[in-house]
Amino acid sequence: MWNCREDWLIIFIYVLSVFPLVCFSANFVPIDNYLIDCGSHTNTSIGSNLNFTSDTFFKNFLSTQEDILANTTLKSINSTTDFSPLYQTARIFISSSKYTFPINKKGRHWIRLYFFPFSYQNYNLSAANFAVTTEHNILLSSFSVPKKNPVMKEYLVNVTLDTLVITFTPSNNSTAFVNAIEVVSVPDDLIADDAIALNPRREYTGLLTDAFETVFRLNMGGPSVSSSVDPLHRTWVPDTSFLIQPNLATNFSSIGAVKYAKGGATENIAPPSVYGTLTEMNSDGDPRSNFNVTWKFDVEPGFQYLVRLHFCDIVSKGLNELYFNVYITSLLAAKDLDIGEKTHNTLATPYFMDFVTTPSVDNKILVSIGPSDVNSDYPNAILNGLEIMKMNNSISSLSASAAVSLPSSHGSKSKKVGVIVGVSLGIFCALVAMVGGFFVLRKRRRQLAQQGDSKTWVPLSDGTSHTMGSKYSNATTASAASNFGYRFPFAVVQEATNNFDESWVIGVGGFGKVYKGELSDGTKVACKRGNPRSHQGLAEFRTEIEMLSQFRHRHLVSLIGYCDERNEMILIYEYMENGTVKSHLYGSGLPSLSWKERLEICIGAARGLHYLHTGYAKAVIHRDVKSANILLDENLMAKVADFGLSKTGPEIDQTHVSTAVKGSFGYLDPEYFRRQQLTEKSDVYSFGVVLLEVLCARPVIDPSLPRERVNLAEWAMKWQKKGELARIVDPTLAGKIRPDSLRKFAETAEKCLADFGVDRPSMGDVLWNLEYALQLQEAVVKGDPEENSTNMIGELCPQINNFEQEPSVSVEQSEASSLDDLSGVSMSKVFSQLVKSEGR
Template sequence: MIDRRNLGFFLCFLSIFPLVCFSATFVPVDNYLIDCGASANTTVGRRNFTADSLFKDLLSTQEDILANSSSKSSASSSDDWPLYQTARIFNGPSKYTFSIKQKGRHWIRLYIFPFTHEKYNLGAANFTVATQDHVLFSSSSMQKDPVMKEYSVNVTSDNLVITFAPSGNSTAFVNAIEVVSAPDDLIDDVFSVLDQSFTLSGLVTQSLETVWRVNMGGPTVTPVNDTLQRTWIPDQRFLLEPNLAKSFSNIAAVKYEKGGLTTENTAPATVYGTLSEMNSSFDPRSNFNVTWKFDVSPGFQYLVRFHFCDVVSNGLNSLYFNIYIDSKMAAANFDLSTHTNNALGVPYHMDLVTPLAVNNTLRVSIGPSGLSKDYPNAILNGLEIMKINNSMGSLITGTVPAAIGAGSSSKSIGMIVGVVVGVVGAVVLAGLIFVLCMRRRKLARQRQSKTWVPLSINDGTTSHTMGSKYSNGTTLSAASNHEYRVPLVAVQEATNNFDESWVIGIGGFGKVYKGELSDGTKVAVKRGNPRSQQGLAEFQTEIAMLSQFRHRHLVSLIGYCDERNEMILIYEYMEKGTLKSHLYGSDLPSLSWKERLEICIGSARGLHYLHTGYAKAVIHRDVKSANILLDEKLMAKVADFGLSKTGPEIDQTHVSTAVKGSFGYLDPEYFRRQQLTEKSDVYSFGVVLFEVLCARPVIDPTLPREMVNLAEWAMKWQKKGQLEQIIDERLAGKIRPESLRKFGETAEKCLADYGVDRPSMGDVLWNLEYALQLQEAVVEGDPEENSTNMIGELSPQVKNISQDASASTTQFEGTSLDDLSGVSMSRVFSQLVKSEGR
């Protein structure tokens, strides 16, 4: 019970509690709330708008008029109606200048209501609103009822200038303005493109206009209940067939993932806790889509942000559905649990960018998937549709108005009119070029589907450039890579004209033949299959990467051939084949634990060289046991660089790219965020480590459900401290417990959920060398003694290094990077005394 004496305090606390929660989530550095034309401050909800008459330094204008309204509109809410009671009217170009304390993304919210005025017909006002870089608003889209227009802009200067420019003898006006800091990570460059023919360089620098923000299956969410003061409206008015959808609410089930990308700033729990789903009445035969239709402006691309949170399912991996935008598949067999670390009730958002809209409507649909295990169902919790500025930085239809930024002089006006005419001409010309390019691109795609375009020109007789729409412009010139070209006739001779009996493997790119060049060199010849999903881009990348790499633990490229529509890669021959073939699926002799450790160490050295050997890291993207090859001495070499990609710039943390890789090895964080780092290779290598230890496929659907995924299964045993229970039976009793423990810990760290928690490949290499030393350690007394007591008795190799650390250092200083990465890491163990030393 609350004492009556404390009741007042308690009620006061309740009234400010939402503000406390808000400030704990996000506090805007810049927070301008301006009531335009007002003579006194105005309170809206729990926010205080300052009269612009008190801030004359904000406003630069030729002439302005204060106007009051006695009108009332049913479209205005009781909270924000006071903001529409006054307006500032401009007879000429006028500017509000806001000092920006923290550069980055900001909200600009314009309150517009053309109320009745005795002197001015605001409903007929003809004007535009712009910042220094973007045109935001045109009165041609103005409504008769009060409306708040919301924009998200990236401010890069110390001042944000908002200009109101009347057209001709007309006027401009505004009722209220907000300029408020927004979280920079609210809009990032992690997005998918619905149509690959329409690309977008990135979203971070773009300006966006919020067209629709909808709460599916729930009520209106007001700014009071949103950490960023947004308004979410119900979805019923947008449903094409309301009877096909039903609402569901379970707000208490929403659990934001700690450290996840989707936070309360992305959308509040009142959005993620409500949803619209198929009204299937638990009928297993249900087969229909739930569709919403939204009005949009043609000629713009749109960012469509989907908000999902599974608060309706009873178990994981039970809800599969398809997502469509304008009848195009946006996501097939979508399983929300794979994006939320296999947890129910965890919010997740997904961004897609549309092609240029050709109609004035956009449709979003969800429907059942054939993979559904229970009755068919599909859900959607929230949706945001944001217009992306065009190539001229404009968010309005038509040309950039001349009045923006114009002075009163006829000279300035004439200059701007000239610019506008030029812009109009450029737009028309650009439109014609765009249509022609689209037609050529379409024809090119049609040709590509029928034939496989070679790299070379004039049947391979001239040097050529690999840069095209298929690649990033890598050049193979006579000066750089000409020495790698091998004539087709030589390849045919080396493979006995591609004799099928000489095939030693088949991969995603095509068949691999054993061959022998005229000088007696044994080679592996990979011949591309034109029907393969891998094609020119992978071919180019492989050549570009391997032609510059030389390392003992990377497979060497001997040459390539691109004559007569062929795509052929020629490598050094690896006598013992793939690591995978020595672990399972063949009759090859089993590898000892020492041999397996040395293979893992060699592979780690190769990957470590890729990540650190150049100014920019190279990320392999397809690390797996089938891409680790062994020579006649079982020395490991990393192969297949067709999916490789250069890492981020120095001032970046990741590369945003479409997800590629092999199922079972794929980094889940990379899959969720489409953000590629070196740690994605580390995760894949962790899977390989368990594959080496357990000698089984990474995905085996024939096993019981809990065993299907090797990484998940092995991690459960590792966390229980009983990894020895699942190791390859051929290794039973042959691995020292200390070596196994260190190996298991290394694999576990590689498979951390988040890349920042995973070790570098250098650290992985260090730990694997350590595991090998523990396996070979000679201990006086009990051979099963704890490793903390045996490091002092490591092999003589380590003891000798310990005696003369300076000699070791001198030797390293005179060694090239290539040689250094091949040197045993045991030579840097001189500081070790106990196993917990690192």
């Protein structure tokens, strides 16, 4: 805790940094405004309105094992006249170090990082190689700054916690450094949740949760706009050097004509010095002019980009004079665009449009403007400003080199090929024999897809009628027995969760908070409450209902019901007393699990996944298998949960489903990551990572560790190939695992992690081997010459009766059991799940 003196010092520094902004901009005053000059012993003023405070005043913010403050006597630093004082000092790190910033207002924040390499004593900062991360995003990975070139990296991140932690991690034996840091609040309306997606053209939603890196910010037709002029301290550069054919363009300026209108673009979106200048067609009024003005931008392949175009018609003398087309990478982004019509029949009023590109397979983006056929007498087209921002990929990274941590046999080439999608497509299973309410669900889904301008989600029901045949939809009480699969009234959920008491929160995820609850009949439930403004949450909400309404298996978490009243998205599940597998492995202080308990948990989860893959005519691929999505009941029985990303598998005559990459960093199948081709083997890979997590009891990705240990799968496989995996097993299991059981378990995990799906076992094979590993732990197998083999299905069938502890399970016995749930057979019996022929 800070003492009183330190609290007042921080408040004083904060007031000093904010006061110039209050004087400068009446539009927006950031609640959080940390400007830090790293490595400096004194404060530094930039221009007349930016005061950077020495980070020696922020010792409570900094966690580092060293205190290396560097400086240079170099006075002239290229192209950084305003900010050059910041680049003359630096803080150097030789181990993982963190800045922790208290956050007073959650939401969007700028993170600006300043880097300039120079030599100091024995440290050559030009040779520094390091990563920079926050709690939720990888900003930089394997990053080096070109010699004698100062660099400012600007990011826009969504902060959801009370603190923002920025971690600098040197690579291998290298160093890390930073010259200055900004962490500044951003207006809530700077980036909306929605945009226009290209190819195919449709509404794109989910931007609120994305992180961005500014790649280009241009002032068309005008000079540079410095940070001292921009209300949010952005820098805009001229567009001239980006024009492919400068002779086709001409400039125009009328800054005084710009009129901001209520409800439209504000000065925070872009200042008058941007909207008051433009680049237009150099047509000289010739009605025969028919060409495009095009700008070219070099970008990093494998990412989506948010392209923001700024328009302000300061050239027209009257309304309906200017119509033009806009193209982004040869795709028609806007046809017959009339800026006056967009600004409610006004001229010189700022307007902007946001577009999201498809994942870039090329290293360039082209933006073009050209004439429309609507008004061919005076062909013209304009553009006032442009911003291109890289969007984080599915592993929450803004650095392509972060993909190196994924296992791959394709070397450096695979680093470039990772085509990752941040688009939420709303997954839908075609249901034939469901109750009439599902037809309403499908109809509403189509309606939602057509409502391109809608910014709130459409409920599954109308608020009074039931959508899944529930006769209890207007009731005030409910029970699990009477309302399975039905829509719950909001009042019932409120009562069950004590009006969503924060002390009843048992988990928080991307969809929302999870509350413990109790229905009127005493049934304990878990209520996952989504964010009604999140379109991505809506897709997951629908998918979860569709998927879990079909499934009934003891190793899948059961959906009891849902609530969609009052624009709510609430899913109600059976309550799992012991939480997630992850919480029992590390980080929560819970008692350690025995090896037998861990094996039985893995077997239970494998049974659930095997059922998903084989229990229906088409496989269901979970797509987000991880230890946090495997829950434990009061008896530590495992159940697979969270089907928001699930997708039905390929048709019988197909080998895969082509789809956007979704999943969790560290668990993601590298083949799916590279090729965007989804199969059941993608779940097998993720489950293989879970097996190693269960064995080693550590996070699958830990950036604070040395580089070779960051990725659990890579690190463990190195030891496995040496035959020494036992050296990294959870210390609490030391001496408690039979060598044969460990060997079988390790071989199974290794097979799951094969680079290519065709080389991985099915979930049935995995289940078979895990049950065998359990038997090896509990009993001696007589006369087994093949105990080192991973795929034991063919070899072990004649030997089942050799187990001394348990009788075998016959085919006839198993076929008499339920075809929908074979998991009723005792978990300790051998291979009980796989006697169904259709399970293979």
